[in-house]
Amino acid sequence: MKRPVCIVVAMLCSCVLWADLQFAGLDLSPADELLFTASAAAPPFGRYETLFLADLSSQTMRQLTVFPERITFLPHSGQLQYQNRFGVFRTNTALEAPQPVDGFPAFIHGRTSDSGKTMPIEASPDGRYLVYTDATGIAHGDLILYDTQNNSSRVIVEQIELSLSAPPVVWSPDSSLFVYRKAGGLYIFSVTREAEGRQLGEELRRIGPGGIASVRWSETGDLFYVRGSMVYRIAPPEFFVRAFYQDLARTGTIVGKIPFAFDPNFDSFWISPDSRSLLLNKGGNNLFLYLLSAEDFGTDLGVLQLPYVRLPRSSRVQRVLWSRANIITLLISSIESGRPTRSVFRMVPEGRLEFRLERLSAGEAVRDAVLAPDGSRAAVLLDRGVSIVDYRSWQPQRFIAHVDPLHAVWTGDETVVVAGRTITERIALRTGSARVIALSQVERYGFSDGEIVADAHQMSFRFDRDEHRFVATTPVTRRAASTASRRFRVFLETLRSGSYQNIIMVRDIVGVRTASLFLPPQRTYEPFPAEDEPVSFTVFNHGSRIRRRELAFAINAIDSVEGLSDILKTLADYSIRTTFFVNGDFMRRHPDAVREISLAGHEVGSLFFTYFDMTDARFDVNAEFIKRGLAQTEDQFFETTGSELSLIWHTPFYFVSPPILQASRELGYTFVGRDVDSLDWVPRRDDSGLSRLYLPTAQIIERVVGESRPGSIISMTVGVPLEGESFGGRDDYLFQHLDLLINRLMERGYSVVPVSELMDRAR
Numbered sequence: 001m002k003r004p005v006c007i008v009v010a011m012l013c014s015c016v017l018w019a020d021l022q023f024a025g026l027d028l029s030p031a032d033e034l035l036f037t038a039s040a041a042a043p044p045f046g047r048y049e050t051l052f053l054a055d056l057s058s059q060t061m062r063q064l065t066v067f068p069e070r071i072t073f074l075p076h077s078g079q080l081q082y083q084n085r086f087g088v089f090r091t092n093t094a095l096e097a098p099q100p101v102d103g104f105p106a107f108i109h110g111r112t113s114d115s116g117k118t119m120p121i122e123a124s125p126d127g128r129y130l131v132y133t134d135a136t137g138i139a140h141g142d143l144i145l146y147d148t149q150n151n152s153s154r155v156i157v158e159q160i161e162l163s164l165s166a167p168p169v170v171w172s173p174d175s176s177l178f179v180y181r182k183a184g185g186l187y188i189f190s191v192t193r194e195a196e197g198r199q200l201g202e203e204l205r206r207i208g209p210g211g212i213a214s215v216r217w218s219e220t221g222d223l224f225y226v227r228g229s230m231v232y233r234i235a236p237p238e239f240f241v242r243a244f245y246q247d248l249a250r251t252g253t254i255v256g257k258i259p260f261a262f263d264p265n266f267d268s269f270w271i272s273p274d275s276r277s278l279l280l281n282k283g284g285n286n287l288f289l290y291l292l293s294a295e296d297f298g299t300d301l302g303v304l305q306l307p308y309v310r311l312p313r314s315s316r317v318q319r320v321l322w323s324r325a326n327i328i329t330l331l332i333s334s335i336e337s338g339r340p341t342r343s344v345f346r347m348v349p350e351g352r353l354e355f356r357l358e359r360l361s362a363g364e365a366v367r368d369a370v371l372a373p374d375g376s377r378a379a380v381l382l383d384r385g386v387s388i389v390d391y392r393s394w395q396p397q398r399f400i401a402h403v404d405p406l407h408a409v410w411t412g413d414e415t416v417v418v419a420g421r422t423i424t425e426r427i428a429l430r431t432g433s434a435r436v437i438a439l440s441q442v443e444r445y446g447f448s449d450g451e452i453v454a455d456a457h458q459m460s461f462r463f464d465r466d467e468h469r470f471v472a473t474t475p476v477t478r479r480a481a482s483t484a485s486r487r488f489r490v491f492l493e494t495l496r497s498g499s500y501q502n503i504i505m506v507r508d509i510v511g512v513r514t515a516s517l518f519l520p521p522q523r524t525y526e527p528f529p530a531e532d533e534p535v536s537f538t539v540f541n542h543g544s545r546i547r548r549r550e551l552a553f554a555i556n557a558i559d560s561v562e563g564l565s566d567i568l569k570t571l572a573d574y575s576i577r578t579t580f581f582v583n584g585d586f587m588r589r590h591p592d593a594v595r596e597i598s599l600a601g602h603e604v605g606s607l608f609f610t611y612f613d614m615t616d617a618r619f620d621v622n623a624e625f626i627k628r629g630l631a632q633t634e635d636q637f638f639e640t641t642g643s644e645l646s647l648i649w650h651t652p653f654y655f656v657s658p659p660i661l662q663a664s665r666e667l668g669y670t671f672v673g674r675d676v677d678s679l680d681w682v683p684r685r686d687d688s689g690l691s692r693l694y695l696p697t698a699q700i701i702e703r704v705v706g707e708s709r710p711g712s713i714i715s716m717t718v719g720v721p722l723e724g725e726s727f728g729g730r731d732d733y734l735f736q737h738l739d740l741l742i743n744r745l746m747e748r749g750y751s752v753v754p755v756s757e758l759m760d761r762a763r
Contacts, residue, residue, distance in 0.1 A: 020115040020746075022501040024049075026490050027481040029447045032056045034490055034517075036504060038107075040085055042069055043117050043739070044573035045406070048421065049441050050086060052108070053452065053463075054517060056488050056506060061108040061518075063087075064452070064463060064470070065439045066098045068419035069118060073409045076175070077127035080409070080417065080424075082438075085114035088121055088130065095417060095426055096437045097469040103151030104130065112521040115499055116574070116743035117164045124175035129191060131169045131178065133162055138705050138744050139698035139737075143168060143180060145191070156189060157182060157202075161698040164739045166212050172221055177236055179207065179215050179223065184731055186210045186225070188239045200240065207234070211264030218275045223252075226269055231256035231278060231292060256292035265732055266562070268317070273324045273375075283562075285311035287330070289347070289355065307347060307355040314565045314596060318342065319368065323375040323391055328355075331369050335568055338599030342366045344380075346394070360394055372410050379408040379416050386418050388429060400427050400434065403457060422457045436461075439470050446478030453478055490517075497525050497749065525549070525749040528710065535711075535762045538661055540648075541673035543711030543758030551712040551745070552755045553578040554650075554674055556681075557597070558611050560719025561590045563735035567718065568600055570738045577601055579755040580718075581650060581672075584609035584633045591640045598641040603754040605672060606649035609633045614655045623663035630667055648672045648755060672755055674715040676707045680734035683721035697732040705744045711758055 020041050027035040034056055037049040051064040069084040082089040082098050087106030089098040100106035107113050121132040128149050133141040136159070143157035160168075160182045169178040169189075176192050186207040193199045207215075208227050216224045223234040234252035260282055262269075270279045280288045287309040311317075314335045321329040328347040333340060344360040367381035371391065378394075380387045385401040386408055404421040411417055414429045417437070424438040439461065442454040452463035453476050461470035483490050489507040493516075504517040532546045543552075555567065557580055571578060580597050582604060587594050598604055609629040614621045630649065637645040647669050651660060654673060661671055678700055682693045695703065704714055720729050734741070742752065 020501070021113050021499060023492060023504050025445070025481075026483050026492065026504065027446055028056075028483055028485050028488060028490050029450070030485050031450065032485050032488055033447075034488075034504075035445055035447070035452065038086075038113065040113060040115065042067070042085060043575075045069060045421075046575075050084075051439075051442055051445055051454070056490075056517075062468070063089075063100070063106075063108050064454075065441055066424075067421075067440045068407055068424060070120075071407045071409060071417075071419045071424075072123060073411050073417070074123060074125065074127035075411075076125055078411075079127060080411075080437075081123055081127070083118065083121055085118050087111065090127075091437070094437075095411065097467055098438050099468055101130070101148055104146060104148070110518065112499060116746050117739050119162070119164065120167050122167050122169050122171060122178075124171050124178075124191070125173060126175040128175065131171075131180075133160065133168050135162060137702065139701040139740065145194070156194070157187075161696075162740060163737060164743065165736065170212060170215055170217065172217050172223070172236065173219065174221055177239070179212070181210070181212055184209055184211075186214060190240075193240075205239065207239075210262075213264040213268045214262065216269065216271050218271055219273055220275065222275070224255075224269075224271050224275075224278075225252060226258070226262040226267075228261050229258050230254050231258065233275075254294045256290060256294065258288075258290060265736065270320045270322060272322055272326065274326075277326070279320065279322070279328065281317050284317070284565075285313055285315050287311070287317070289328075307357070309345070309347070309357060313561055313590075313593070316565060319370075321369060321371040321378060321391075323371065325349075325375070325392065327392065329360075329369065329371075329378070329391075331366065335565055335596050335600075338596060338601065340569065340572065344369065367405065368408065370408050370410060372413055372416075374413045376413070379410065379418075381405050381408050381418075386416070386427075388416070398429060398432060436470070436472060444478070446481060448476045448478050451476075495520060499747070526709075537670060537759070537763075538665075539656060539671050539673045540713075540755070540759055540762075542675045542709075542713055543762040545710050547710075547761050548751075549710050549749045550751045550753050550758070550761075551708055551710070551714060552753055552758050554672060554713050554715045554755060555580045555718060556607060556715060557582045557586045557590075557593070557718040558607065558652075559586065559589075561593050562719050563733060564593055564597075564718050567735050567738060568596065570735075570742070571602070572600065573739065574742055574752075576742070576752045577603070577754055578752055579603040579605060579646075579648070579672075581605045581607040582637070583607035583611050583652070584636050585611060587633075587636050587640050594637070595641050598643050603646050603648075603756055604637065604641075604643075605646050605755070606630055606633045606637075606669070608649070608651060609636070611652045613653065614651055614660075621657075621660065623659055623666075626660055626663035627667055630664060630669060646756060648759075670759065672713065674713040675709075676704055676712050676714040678704050678714060678716045678734055680730075681717040681721060683729055684731065694730075697730075697734050697737050700734055701737065701741050701744065704741060705748070708745060708748075708750065710750075711762065713755060713758070 022039050025037045034054045039049045041047045048067045053062045066082045066089050067084050072081045078093040080091040080095050087100045091098045105111040130146040134144050135141040139162050140159050141162050142155045144153050145156045146153040169180045171178045177190050188205045214226050225232045232252035233255040266283050268281045278290045289307040315332050318333045319331040326349045330345045333342050344366055346358050347355040350356050364382050370379045378389050378391050387396050388398040389396050402418050402420050405418050407419045409417050417426050422440050423436050425434045425436050427434045439456050442456045445454040454461050460473050460475045462473045464471050487510050491505050492502045493505050494502050500520045503520050506517050507514045528546045580602050609632045634645045649669050650672050682691055
């Protein structure tokens with residue numbers, strides 16, 4: 001069915017996005033077919049181009065290349081699913097010809113292209129359903145269930161918290177159930193009961209408190225759920241049998257215990273294929289292996305020495321491969337010298353609960369590793385290709401050269417698909433033969449005798465219109481690019497604001513009219529004020545309100561280092577350089593962390609030599625005290641990093657007084673305040689009980705975005721509020737959702753810069 005190109009834009013998300021999409025490379029054929037590219041920045045992949053074909057006569061459009069921001073194999077339907085900012089695409093059963101999922105919002109059908117990171121979309125294992133969140137506000141949205149069989153969608157949960165880093169749901173292996181999170185609780189949803197009109201009310205489907213990290217489905221279809229220190233196993237029928245007595249009995253059967261309270265903000269776990277063991281990741285960098293047993297009071301088990309692995313604080317477990325032979329492979333991502341690195345470790349069994357830890361080396365940086373369905377082999381992504389290794393010995397069996405691979409998926413025990421920045425190819429391991437099944441990007445393109453031809457990966461291709469795929473061909477001569485035919489002329493027009501940098505205009509010579517090929521998204525940027533606000537360089541609280549649509553983060557590293565690796569990774573994903581403030585105590589406790597902040601290229605200011613309340617009458621905070629404290633911090637930063645501290649600072653708790661300001665000015669320092677306090681430092685409880693300033697992270701993001709203006713300085717904090725007798729931590733943390741905050745700011749046209757740049761532009 002043909003779909004008109006020039007239609008009102010239908011958007012998957014309700015917000016208009018950051019000015020990022022740029023069109024280029026117009027080439028109009030005599031048959032009124034237009035080739036063009038759309039380039040977009042896609043954290044963490046960088047900028048890439050997508051090739052489109054528009055038929056100006058029939059007003060239809062095709063997407064010819066599909067960049068694999070995310071790729072999944074759907075074993076029940078035998079298809080590959082791609083997701084990127086232009087939509088969701090599926091191949092045929094030959095794993096070729098990816099096309100938009102019919103009826104699902106896509107750019108070629110009028111949807112606005114996403115910017116920043118894209119919202120995750122989870123397909124059911126059988127491929128029939130898609131679940132995603134549709135933003136209804138800054139940090140909340142509705143959970144949507146889309147049925148690809150009848151092209152219908154419906155809202156199944158309203159007002160859940162949005163997340164770019166975690167999947168919205170976790171599907172059961174048989175595609176009949178999934179678990180979702182809402183307001184700190186976990187709930188079960190049955191697609192079967194929904195189709196039959198027998199879905200229970202939400203409260204009757206509540207599993208308990210927790211996050212997506214609190215649950216895992218086993219291979220046999222049972223749900224493992226960790227709450228507190230208890231590990232529960234829940235068979236699907238229990239969710240509905242127990243619905244009417246849930247207030248009297250907890251869900252499931254206790255099958256294990258851990259010696260820690262599980263925190264879904266920082267902890268995660270994996271279940272062995274035989275469901276007898278649990279690997280716990282405590283705090284992101286402490287790994288413990290436990291034998292699942294509900295009995296721990298008696299002496300029958302004896303005294304056990306359990307495996308324990310401690311990772312550097314900057315490390316995170318990216319992937320766990322757990323074979324039926326009980327061999328565990330850990331892919332660890334870290335930050336070293338300001339750059340992300342990855343390493344591979346193995347826990348090899350040598351007894352009932354005895355493991356040997358070994359570090360593996362593939363000879364070069366490992367990007368990812370994926371276990372084959374039968375567990376006999378693994379595909380290891382390297383910078384220059386994919387190495388197929390024997391899983392038990394980790395010895396290479398075959399190397400597949402591939403330029404800049406991004407993902408590998410097994411579509412069978414003998415077939416692996418490698419998706420990279422230029423091509424996606426299917427490799428048959430028995431013969432070693434490779435077949436290009438899709439193009440991610442092209443280097444050159446054009447028309448040759450009416451055919452669409454392109455070059456990619458040092459190969460030539462022509463586009464088969466009937467099969468909707470590129471096929472390899474011998475090099476051909478392309479006609480010179482043109483922007484005019486007998487009936488049409490095309491050109492690019494720059495847009496002043498909005499999520500597109502330009503738009504493609506079509507001049508219909510016969511119809512004597514000019515119109516855009518598709519409508520740009522609506523403009524939602526707030527206008528600049530008519531007059532600037534006064535800017536103080538005594539206490540620099542904000543920059544100019546009228547010169548540029550930019551703002552700065554002031555990230556305070558006070559005591560705890562939790563969340564710093566998440567912050568640095570997110571900033572690197574978006575190529576953002578911003579400002580940190582560190583104090584002397586933090587430098588003494590975490591010198592490596594301070595070095596990583598500096599090596600990552602961020603601006604670093606002073607938070608004084610120690611963090612304390614300067615209003616306390618026990619301290620004489622005079623000019624000499626301030627000067628010595630600033631000098632001590634400056635020298636300590638140089639000793640720690642070999643770099644000089646920026647001459648910007650603020651006191652603990654942002655306390656100011658004329659003597660403090662005068663003393664720091666005499667040393668050349670500028671005091672930096674803020675006009676937007678994120679309040680991410682506020683714990684649930686303070687000395688008076690529940691804190692009145694406390695906000696969940698979703699509300700923090702809504703508040704920060706709502707209060708931000710051009711030139712704003714947004715303060716936020718590294719770490720977690722300390723637990724104590726009368727005060728305690730938070731239910732969630734802003735640094736876990738920093739990507740969502742950045743996305744929302746960019747959608748409003750803001751760029752994030754260091755504080756010093758705001759100061760320079762305000763002078």
